[in-house]
Amino acid sequence: MTGSRVPAGSETEEARLGLAGSRSAPLPSWVVPTVAGFGSFTLRLLGAALLVQLLIALAPGDAVDLLPNADQLRPVLAAEWGLDRPVSERLWLTLGRLARGELGTSLTYRPGTPVTELVVQGARHSAAVLIPGLLTGLVAALVTALWTSKRVVSGRPGGPELTGFLRSLSVVPAFLAAFLLVGGFNAAAWWGIEHGLIGRPEWFALPDTDSGLRSALAVLLVGVASAGLTEQHAALHAALRELRAAPFIEATFARGAAVWPHLLLNLLPVLLELAASRSASAIAGLLVVERMLLINGAGAMLWQACLLRDVPLAIGLTLAAALAVTTARLVADLLRLWLDPRLRSVL
């Protein structure tokens, strides 16, 4: 049963999105050592941490410079914070601290507060946006892909049009649009309040008030922005077209049995791969979303930590982000291995 009819163009589409082979080809090269051990996993985390430290060290100024009487305080604080040592030595010290599981305390963002405490606080706020955002993107992509692939396979109109619309979405500056939308919402509501047309909405003022609307906007932005919906839709659409043309689906259809359970089951590995691959760009998107909507999550905190040259906090947040992405990929690959026996045979 290997000679399934693959619709023309689907391989090209997958290859463009870097998803070729995500279902039946061998796993990415880093998965095997990850499964075998934590070597690559740890190296990635340490690499991210060291890169952040190096970039902050290369930027002008340090944490002591930010204090009012930096000249007088430098001898004491530079020694205490390790800033009087060469960059290479600082990197080794960081490695040593991380090996001992020490993240240290914040230098300038919240002086003296344990980094772990701040990371957990920020991550909690961010997770409330990130996880629903990723799920929203996936569900929206799946629903639209189910619809467009069915239309295309059956030759009915609507599929290419929606696909085209979703592609055009990828060029829309989503963050800017959202910024204008927020301003528009507030201005309109304020006008209504001032003229006695409406009462004060519970979400008013939008970026400043924790509300359902603000959460929905943040979640939507994480799910859709940075071409997230377009890319996920394209991948799922291609996968669905391939699946719909597969002989076992045709046989199921011929028997008059329900097709969708088979489709969804076979789509699970693709969905897992997409969720894992989107996690990195979604976390990066948090930086903008949290700044725009004044959410005090890990993204906004990382931004501030870099501005304030708070190396321990920036490293802690970067490690947390790298850990989240790597864990998402690891979990997704393990689940794919479990779900798809063909992948295990490759190993």
Add this chain to the structure above:
Amino acid sequence: MWILISTLTMVLAGNLRYAEDQAPAIVNPLFGSSMAEARINELLFQSLYADDPELATIPLLAESGELSPDRTEMTVTLRSDARWHDGTLVTPADVVFTIRAMKEAATASTEAGRVAFISEAVEAGERSVKLRFGRAELRPEDKLTFKILPAARFKSTTVKRTDAFRTAPIGSGPYKLLKYNEDNSISLSATTTSAGVAQITMREVSDKNYQAKLLLYESLEALVRVLPRDLPLLQNNRKVELYPYQTNSWWYLGYNLKREPFDNPEVRAALGMMIDIDALLAPIGTGDRLSGPFVRSSPFYNHEVALDKKNSAGAAERMLQAGYTLEGGLWTKGGRPLTLKVTAHQALESAQDVAINLQSQLLSAGVKVQVEFLQDAAWKSRVWSAREFDLLLSQWSFDRNEDVREQFYSKGSRNFVSYSNPAVDVLLDEARDAADPQVRKLALRKAHQAIHDDRPMLFLWTLDSFAALSTRVKNVLVHPFYFFSFVSTWEMK
């Protein structure tokens, strides 16, 4: 019952929310490094002396102070009713501890400079503390405005930033810490039930452009400083009241005197004559033009020194004297056109408007200008430490003492432009050591004249400042530097 009374008081007296661009990093006066921290410390802590509404020094934690005849010692007696938020009395041991902790090198206190004039502090009785000074002090009470900390809350005078005090600060101020909130805001509650404002909440609103809108939207009750461009918006709103206040802040364009061609006084004079300062000021707000390093309301401002005015012919003459020739519309020397870089702090409000306007003015006068904006860390590293700049666009802010010594003394720690004039050094020494206020005033007025003539910087203006508060807040009087000093008189309905 107590909870019921507190809740009722809060409902009646209200919760005042004010905005900061960035929440205080640490609530411990030993380590304050921003105005956000200074403002919250003003609510939580008290000093021995403070300002009255006329900005004259009055005792606060102190009841009285007696200066020795040679002015090198002062005995301060504490009020008998001064208490910490936990109910214990404020004692001389607390004062001694605070001064020693600030002076302790291992503490690395950002406030160390404020107690540098005190050589020793010892307890001198149940309610008295004796302070010895390094030299005779004219009005030491003017400098005893640093916040006092409770000694019992610390193990030694070597205090670390990690000290648990930052999580549960105890002060003697009119408000005490209620809680740090998840959204980075900090809630404080009044220590007395008779307070006109029962609760104060500091809210972090990182987008400065959004703060005025939040005041309009009634999501805030107070804005410490209104951006000039937001003034018309707030002026026209019935629910907002603007409060003008005079700050001791002035803008300047500082030359790097260690660099060519700014080491040449002719070039500096010429550049000053090329700039129309009124035209730079007009787009960003209103204020007073200045001719020297004091605001016009200062007793040290020398009104006899004339303001710089644009003078194209004079500028051309000076440039020719400096060896420059006008080629292709640009002042050129040795085949190279005069090009300079203006460096400004990114957080300086309206600096972008001023810099672009300046760039345009100087280009039309024959000088090419590049503009760069630096973030805080880069600014302090490049400008404060390395002194890598041509021309600084910046602002100095002072407390009531208006001590410009560090800015203009040859070895001053804030003398980034590398200005040096022995005559000015003598005048600044004279002002520092003067026992007679008139002598000090005269010396500083002479220094004003001398500094203006040397032109280490082009003095620009002091901007009119406005705080904005909801009309629900009454009896408002704001302190130009610490904002909340007179909050006890405020009432909120």
